[in-house]
Amino acid sequence: MLSDLYARRALIWAFANRDFATRYRSSVLGWAWSLLQPLATLLVFAVVFSVVFRIVPPPLGADPSRGSYAAFLFTGLVTWNLFNSLIVLSMSQLKSNGELLRKVQFPGWAPIFGASIVQLVQVLLELIVLILMFFWQRNVGWTWILAIPILVAMALFAQGIGLMLSILNARFGDVQYIVVVVLGALYFLTPVIYPMSMVEDTASNLVVFIQANPVAWFVQAMHDVMYSLQAPEWWVIPGLLLLGALTFIVGLAVFNRNSEDIGELL
Amino acid sequence: MTDIAVSLEHVGKRFIRHVDRRNSLKERIIRGRSRTSEDFWAVKDVSIEIPKGSVFGLIGHNGSGKSTLLKLMSGIYRPTEGKIHTDGRLAALIELGAGFHPDMTGLENIKLNGSILGLSRKEINDSTQAIIDFSGLREFINDPVKHYSSGMYVRLGFSVAVHMKPDILIVDEVLAVGDEEFQRRCEDHLYSLRRAGKTIIVVSHGMGQLESLCDEISWLEHGQVQETGPATKVIRSYLERVNNQESVRNAEISADRSEDEGSMRAGSGQIRTRSIALRNIENKPLDHAETGSTTRLAVTLNAKESILGPNVRLAIQHEGGALVTMLNNHRLGTDLGVVDGDFTVFVDLLNTPLLPGRYRIHIDVFDHTGAKLLDNWSDALEFPVRSQRGEIGQGFVELPAQFTLSTQQE
Numbered sequence: 001m002l003s004d005l006y007a008r009r010a011l012i013w014a015f016a017n018r019d020f021a022t023r024y025r026s027s028v029l030g031w032a033w034s035l036l037q038p039l040a041t042l043l044v045f046a047v048v049f050s051v052v053f054r055i056v057p058p059p060l061g062a063d064p065s066r067g068s069y070a071a072f073l074f075t076g077l078v079t080w081n082l083f084n085s086l087i088v089l090s091m092s093q094l095k096s097n098g099e100l101l102r103k104v105q106f107p108g109w110a111p112i113f114g115a116s117i118v119q120l121v122q123v124l125l126e127l128i129v130l131i132l133m134f135f136w137q138r139n140v141g142w143t144w145i146l147a148i149p150i151l152v153a154m155a156l157f158a159q160g161i162g163l164m165l166s167i168l169n170a171r172f173g174d175v176q177y178i179v180v181v182v183l184g185a186l187y188f189l190t191p192v193i194y195p196m197s198m199v200e201d202t203a204s205n206l207v208v209f210i211q212a213n214p215v216a217w218f219v220q221a222m223h224d225v226m227y228s229l230q231a232p233e234w235w236v237i238p239g240l241l242l243l244g245a246l247t248f249i250v251g252l253a254v255f256n257r258n259s260e261d262i263g264e265l266l
Numbered sequence: 267m268t269d270i271a272v273s274l275e276h277v278g279k280r281f282i283r284h285v286d287r288r289n290s291l292k293e294r295i296i297r298g299r300s301r302t303s304e305d306f307w308a309v310k311d312v313s314i315e316i317p318k319g320s321v322f323g324l325i326g327h328n329g330s331g332k333s334t335l336l337k338l339m340s341g342i343y344r345p346t347e348g349k350i351h352t353d354g355r356l357a358a359l360i361e362l363g364a365g366f367h368p369d370m371t372g373l374e375n376i377k378l379n380g381s382i383l384g385l386s387r388k389e390i391n392d393s394t395q396a397i398i399d400f401s402g403l404r405e406f407i408n409d410p411v412k413h414y415s416s417g418m419y420v421r422l423g424f425s426v427a428v429h430m431k432p433d434i435l436i437v438d439e440v441l442a443v444g445d446e447e448f449q450r451r452c453e454d455h456l457y458s459l460r461r462a463g464k465t466i467i468v469v470s471h472g473m474g475q476l477e478s479l480c481d482e483i484s485w486l487e488h489g490q491v492q493e494t495g496p497a498t499k500v501i502r503s504y505l506e507r508v509n510n511q512e513s514v515r516n517a518e519i520s521a522d523r524s525e526d527e528g529s530m531r532a533g534s535g536q537i538r539t540r541s542i543a544l545r546n547i548e549n550k551p552l553d554h555a556e557t558g559s560t561t562r563l564a565v566t567l568n569a570k571e572s573i574l575g576p577n578v579r580l581a582i583q584h585e586g587g588a589l590v591t592m593l594n595n596h597r598l599g600t601d602l603g604v605v606d607g608d609f610t611v612f613v614d615l616l617n618t619p620l621l622p623g624r625y626r627i628h629i630d631v632f633d634h635t636g637a638k639l640l641d642n643w644s645d646a647l648e649f650p651v652r653s654q655r656g657e658i659g660q661g662f663v664e665l666p667a668q669f670t671l672s673t674q675q676e
Contacts, residue, residue: 014381022369100365104358104382105341263342264281 001252008110015114023118034122035129042077046070049193058195061229062139071133072227076192078126079222082151083158083215084183085122089115090162091179094170094262101263108259109252112166116159123151134226141229147222149237154218156244160251167258170265189213191220214243270353271434271465272316272339277348279309279334279489308334309489311348316482318353318433319463321456323476323497325504326486332469335486336438339467354433354465357383359424368412372403372422375411379426393429400455401425402448421448428455435459437468453479473501474622502655509652532642537576537631540566540608542647547614555618555625557653557664563613565629567641572606575634580613585624585648590662596636619664620651 005012024030049055050069057067093112094101101108127147134140169175189210191199199206210216218240224232282305309331316322324332337343338350340358365382366375376397380390398404401421403414411419428435437456456479460466470476476483476497483500485492493500544552545562555561565578580593593613595602602611626648631641 010387011381011384014378018367018370018374018378021374022367025369100382103342104365106382106384260344263337 001249001256004107005109005113008107011106011110012113012117015111016117017114019115019118020121035125038074038077038081038126039129042070042074045073045077045193049073055194055198058197058223058228060137060139061141061143061227062137066137068137068139071130071137071139072195072223073193074130074133075222075226076190076219078123078130079151079154079219080187080190080192080215081126082119082123082154083218084187085119086116086155086158087162087165087179087183089119090159091165091169091176094166094259098170108166108262109163109255112163113159116155116162120155127151130226139227139229143225143229143231146225146231146237149241150218150221150225153237153240153244156248157214157218157240160244160247160249163248163251163255167255167262170262186213186215190216191223195223196220269318270315270351271318271320272314272353272467273349273351274312274314274335274339275349275351277309277312277335277338277345277350278307279331279338279343280346281306281308307489309338309345312486312489312491313348314484314491314494316465316467318465319460320481321460321466321468321479323480323483324467324469324486325471325473325476325483325501326492330486331489332486333438334489336436336467336469340436352434355384355430356434356436357427357430357432358436359427359438366411366419366423369410371410372401372407372414373398375422376407376426379423380430383427383430385430389431393431397422397425397429400429400451417445417448424452428452428459432464434465434467437466437470473505477501505652506654509654533631533639535641536571536573536633537567537569537605537640539629539631539641539643539646540568542566542627542629544647544649554650554652555615555620557619557621557651557655558617561615561618563615563627563647565611565613566608567605567611567631568608569605572604573633573640574604575601576605576640577632577634577636578602578611578613579630579632581628581630582620583626583628584662585626588662590620590625618651619666621662621664622651622653623662624648624650 024033027033029036046069050057055069057069057072060066060068060071090112093115094108097108097111100106100111131144165175165179169179190213191210196207196210199210217236221232221236221240224230312331312335314322324335326332334343336358338345339352340356341352342358365379367378370378373394376394377390380393381387385393398407401418401424403418403422406414406418411422414422435456453475456466460479466479468476468479480497482495483497484494485500485504493503543564543566544555545564546552547560547562549562549564552561563580565580567578569576575596577594577596579595582590582593584590595611602609627646629641629643629646630639632639
């Protein structure tokens, strides 16, 4: 199953190249948008939540006397965006490539992975900005290296879900709307704009729900290694990797089982 | 290694046709699985063996299952029942340029389309030049394809597809693309693939083209094979059936036309052409002429005063615009004498030498000197010509000719 992906890597690259080439082609600022957009979100959120709602960030790992809400928020946003964008993009790929799938024989996951590769590059750019931000805050530590397995696990997890949803969405046109609503709710059940400590203080009965949300596990792990500069418990990262790998394998298997007649559905 | 490129054994493809398709989750949940679905067999029990190196054609009406069968062979659809076996790399020209992205340049699209069609990066790089040359779009290759004309678009698509070096090439109705010159290049390319021993499977409605290209043909009707065999034989029985059905349907609607008030007429008006009708030699109305059997054009005219020896000229024009011939009673030595009031002129096309296609008739009436125009009626009649023998070759007319064999040295 995975060797198929390797065998058709040229095809996946071709789709990735197409998406790279066309993503911002008709816009003046081009790829600058891929950073301007999250930075604008960051700015708005930072102002609204730290100034208006007065959310207090947890202490920075390098200097517990300080906290940076912007850095805390951006750590969570980058992780959340990876999850959110991979799912939303994957979900729409079968439909947007329907014309092609009806006329040429090729595996349906190829355009999905192609689109995801482009999105991963975007996440990488955001990550660079995040790292610059932490340098500016003089909050640097060896635990950063742990962000790599966490993000890999997050990407696999999101891709697995995205693969399954793409099949559902090809069959039922309203899946995409449901998913957008669910993701919206899930966003607020994930400690992106608020720190966990705040929920424990003010709304302790919500903690169970947040703890049950797998996305929150990834985001919290990212907060630990990037912001608080603490290594999580030894089993957290292997656990996340396992979860990601399993979700991906299951997602791909479900996709392959159900995508054989996909050309007729689109 | 076998000699069969594609073999189909009792292949069937069923589509579930939902009378109201529940593709919204809400409806699916509220009303459950659609119960009013009915099966529709687009292809049923088709067994065909296509030998390597042959050119195989599929004919049939629209909706007879030709395209479904091609999609089954190319793997886009899975058969509901039966087995399909293909031997060798297969390329399908189902729709040219289906994978083109409008915002990308021609060159970028060549690379993308190549990898979608299954070429490796090296193969793409090696054949890019050949593809650009074949398409004849060198000047425009770095422009986004959204600025291409539809002809340019299809030319690029065709060029990519034929350069995949397939062992089996599936061609669906795409040969009628581009200008005359490009079409000829496509046909030449198909012939060269054929000479190179590749297998070609082609769907077309151009019987002449199929007859000259194909070795064998299958005739599909309602998803089932009606007849498989040598091209000429199958085309003949197919056309026989089509012609019969059509004449039954059109029995009462014969091709004739009478003067309509609004039509632009020139000439002095001393004579007016009233109507023109297509008939057979027994004066029975016809809806089409048939190559090889005599067709009568009955032209009814009215002379306002008595006129000596009018000159009636019929121009026969092919739908493509070319003037096929001009018929002229004076030149044929027929004097109509003095005419007055209503009269009808029969113009018999002896053994109608016109080849299948649509033809238009324009009528001019001159006086006996041939210098004064009395009446002119453009586009007086348009009628089809069909042939029991299939579309033979190309052109408009069949010249009376004779082939003999001589083994003697001249």
